[in-house]
Amino acid sequence: MTVGSIYAMIAVGFNIIYNVTEIINLAQGEFVVLGGLVMVFIRVTLSIPTILAFPLTLLIVFMVGVLFDRLAIRPIKQPSVMTLIIATIAASMILKGSAMFIWGKDPYDLPAFSGRTPINFLGAFIQPQALWIMGLLVVIVLALTLFFERNIMGKAMKACADNPDAAKLVGINVNHMILLSFALSAAIGAVAGIGMTPLALMEYDRGAMLAVKGFAAVILGGLGSFPGAILGGLVLGLIESLGAGYISSGYKDAFALIILLLLLFVKPSGLLGNATVAKLKKF
Amino acid sequence: MFRIGRRSRIFFVCALLIAPWIIQVIPTISHYLDVLVFAGIYTLITIGLSLLMGYAGQISLGHAAFFGIGAYISGILTVQYEWNPWFCMLVGVVVTVLVAFLIGTPALKLKGHYLAMATLAFGIVVFIFFNEEVAVTGGPDGMGGIPGLSIWGYSFDTELKYYYLVWGIVAAVFLFSVNLVHSRLGRALRAIHTSEIGANAMGVNVSVYKIQIFVYSAALASIAGSLYAHYINFISPGTFDLSFSVKLLIMIVIGGMYSIWGAILGAVLISFLSFEWLEMFKEYEILVFGLILLFVTIFLPDGIISLPKKLRGIMGKSKKPSGQKRD
Numbered sequence: 001m002t003v004g005s006i007y008a009m010i011a012v013g014f015n016i017i018y019n020v021t022e023i024i025n026l027a028q029g030e031f032v033v034l035g036g037l038v039m040v041f042i043r044v045t046l047s048i049p050t051i052l053a054f055p056l057t058l059l060i061v062f063m064v065g066v067l068f069d070r071l072a073i074r075p076i077k078q079p080s081v082m083t084l085i086i087a088t089i090a091a092s093m094i095l096k097g098s099a100m101f102i103w104g105k106d107p108y109d110l111p112a113f114s115g116r117t118p119i120n121f122l123g124a125f126i127q128p129q130a131l132w133i134m135g136l137l138v139v140i141v142l143a144l145t146l147f148f149e150r151n152i153m154g155k156a157m158k159a160c161a162d163n164p165d166a167a168k169l170v171g172i173n174v175n176h177m178i179l180l181s182f183a184l185s186a187a188i189g190a191v192a193g194i195g196m197t198p199l200a201l202m203e204y205d206r207g208a209m210l211a212v213k214g215f216a217a218v219i220l221g222g223l224g225s226f227p228g229a230i231l232g233g234l235v236l237g238l239i240e241s242l243g244a245g246y247i248s249s250g251y252k253d254a255f256a257l258i259i260l261l262l263l264l265f266v267k268p269s270g271l272l273g274n275a276t277v278a279k280l281k282k283f
Numbered sequence: 284m285f286r287i288g289r290r291s292r293i294f295f296v297c298a299l300l301i302a303p304w305i306i307q308v309i310p311t312i313s314h315y316l317d318v319l320v321f322a323g324i325y326t327l328i329t330i331g332l333s334l335l336m337g338y339a340g341q342i343s344l345g346h347a348a349f350f351g352i353g354a355y356i357s358g359i360l361t362v363q364y365e366w367n368p369w370f371c372m373l374v375g376v377v378v379t380v381l382v383a384f385l386i387g388t389p390a391l392k393l394k395g396h397y398l399a400m401a402t403l404a405f406g407i408v409v410f411i412f413f414n415e416e417v418a419v420t421g422g423p424d425g426m427g428g429i430p431g432l433s434i435w436g437y438s439f440d441t442e443l444k445y446y447y448l449v450w451g452i453v454a455a456v457f458l459f460s461v462n463l464v465h466s467r468l469g470r471a472l473r474a475i476h477t478s479e480i481g482a483n484a485m486g487v488n489v490s491v492y493k494i495q496i497f498v499y500s501a502a503l504a505s506i507a508g509s510l511y512a513h514y515i516n517f518i519s520p521g522t523f524d525l526s527f528s529v530k531l532l533i534m535i536v537i538g539g540m541y542s543i544w545g546a547i548l549g550a551v552l553i554s555f556l557s558f559e560w561l562e563m564f565k566e567y568e569i570l571v572f573g574l575i576l577l578f579v580t581i582f583l584p585d586g587i588i589s590l591p592k593k594l595r596g597i598m599g600k601s602k603k604p605s606g607q608k609r610d
Contacts, residue, residue: 010483015525023396024399024400026399049528055418071577072577075581076580077581077584081342081394081395081396082336082340082342082395083580083584085342085395085396085399086532086536086576086580087577087578087580087581089529089532090573090574090576090577091573091577092573093529093569093570093572093573093576094570094573094574094577095573096569097567097569097570097571098570098574100566100567100569100570101567101570105566116296141543191509193430208525210406212400212403212404212407215400216404219400239433248415250411250414250415251411253407253411254408254411254412257404257405257407257408257411258404258408259293260404261401261403261404261405261408264389264393264400264401264404265389265390265392265401271313
């Protein structure tokens with residue numbers, strides 16, 4: 001469940017960018033890494049309490065997301081799928097390289113939000129941090145639902161997702177919305193990173209694997225669907241821990257990928273996705 | 284597409300033949316020969332990738348896997364079963380072709396991001412396999428003792444001999460690929476790149492051509508893998524990870540993916556950058572490569588190979604008075 005919640009958060013991040021821009025951001029995992037490492041820096045090195053460090057980290061990674069759009073995505077003159085994929089790969093290399101430059105290659109630990117004494121929950125012992133992660137996922141879901149349903153900015157973003165040209169006609173600044181989508185999904189990635197670091201440590205080169213697994217969750221649930229992303233993430237986390245427990249722990253990482261491949265080959269529209277909608281999308 | 288005429292082809296061949304002699308004379312750069320051998324091996328892969336990405340417009344982030352399959356089959360069969368290396372290379376190609384066909388058939392139905400992710404996931408799965416099947420592959424420690432290549436008693440045991448072997452194969456593959464580009468298949472691929480639906484409507488069997496070119500590029504990667512294994516005599520999974528697939532991508536993007544010449548230029552350039560000129564950055568080269576890749580994607584989407592043409596365009600414009608608004 002814990003791992004699944006992390007995947008779900010990454011998957012939501014993928015979907016936000018995809019819905020507005022139809023780009024799959026291959027650097028999504030880098031935001032997670034960055035979230036974890038920035039939090040370590042603020043919380044451990046500067047010893048600022050969690051309650052302050054958390055929003056500060058989100059703000060920093062949010063700004064990284066803004067820069068990401070400004071420097072890597074917007075300058076591309078003839079956006080095609082291939083150039084956009086290459087641009088996000090280039091950006092992920094830059095982020096990864098910078099993370100290595102700043103933090104080195106060692107994994108970092110972060111103190112758990114409320115201690116590491118396991119709690120007895122219905123007979124099973126679980127880490128309090130696991131509860132925090134699930135709680136954060138719920139908060140993200142609620143906040144995003146409110147944002148997209150109630151807030152004018154959120155509605156404008158939804159409009160861009162449906163039809164960018166029409167959105168432009170009614171006076172929505174599509175470029176701002178793209179910027180916002182990158183920043184927002186960077187911040188959500190950061191939440192995932194902050195949440196998982198106390199349980200799984202964090203190092204500079206985790207990004208690619210996290211991104212691929214997050215994408216597997218996206219595909220499992222259907223590209224572009226938020227409930228799908230959550231469900232996909234949770235199911236994927238479950239399959240992975242079952243597979244590691246019953247089949248082979250060495251192949252733990254391979255399960256998610258093989259599921260991703262099978263899904264892509266058999267039913268690319270996902271469990272909750274719609275095949276006709278997928279066909280209408282540009283890319 | 285950037286056509287380069289017969290004259291530059293002859294020039295290129297001469298340069299290839301003479302280069303080692305010049306390099307060996309100057310002591311400070313005599314180890315460049317080693318770099319050039321690697322560049323040749325990478326060129327084999329990038330030529331195939333250039334056909335796949337530049338001509339057919341299909342992205343692949345998993346070619347490190349085919350490179351690895353070729354290398355491991357050569358390694359395992361020669362070390363554990365002591366088969367003839369050339370035969371092993373052939374077996375490697377056959378196996379890679381089968382794998383590429385099995386993966387490519389469903390994968391190439393996907394488009395854009397889906398295809399990128401599918402090939403990426405495939406690459407990582409193969410990488411995990413190399414790591415985990417310790418009994419067969421030697422696991423993360425790798426496997427050593429892979430013999431060198433020889434033919435009828437003549438062994439390619441020096442850098443110079445291996446250089447000529449590798450670049451000889453590159454030249455053959457290059458000629459074959461150029462002919463391919465100007466054949467029915469090449470025209471079909473370009474049609475697919477421009478518009479799949481359009482190509483389909485004109486009677487081009489899109490999926491068959493896409494799979495053919497995918498399998499061809501995988502087979503080239505496999506040959507390159509075998510050559511690599513026999514050259515450095517030692518392989519470990521780390522060589523065949525995602526970052527190598529990305530490096531291949533960088534090579535053809537920087538060189539220029541719409542031309543086979545670009546693929547060669549990119550492979551040679553990146554080999555020198557990563558083995559020699561960026562040595563001082565060590566692991567941070569990923570940062571430098573990222574910046575270069577982003578810069579090229581934004582400002583030179585057709586790669587360095589298009590630079591002369593672009594410069595000529597700028598010069599040409601400045602000669603004509605800008606007052607004439609003819610276009």
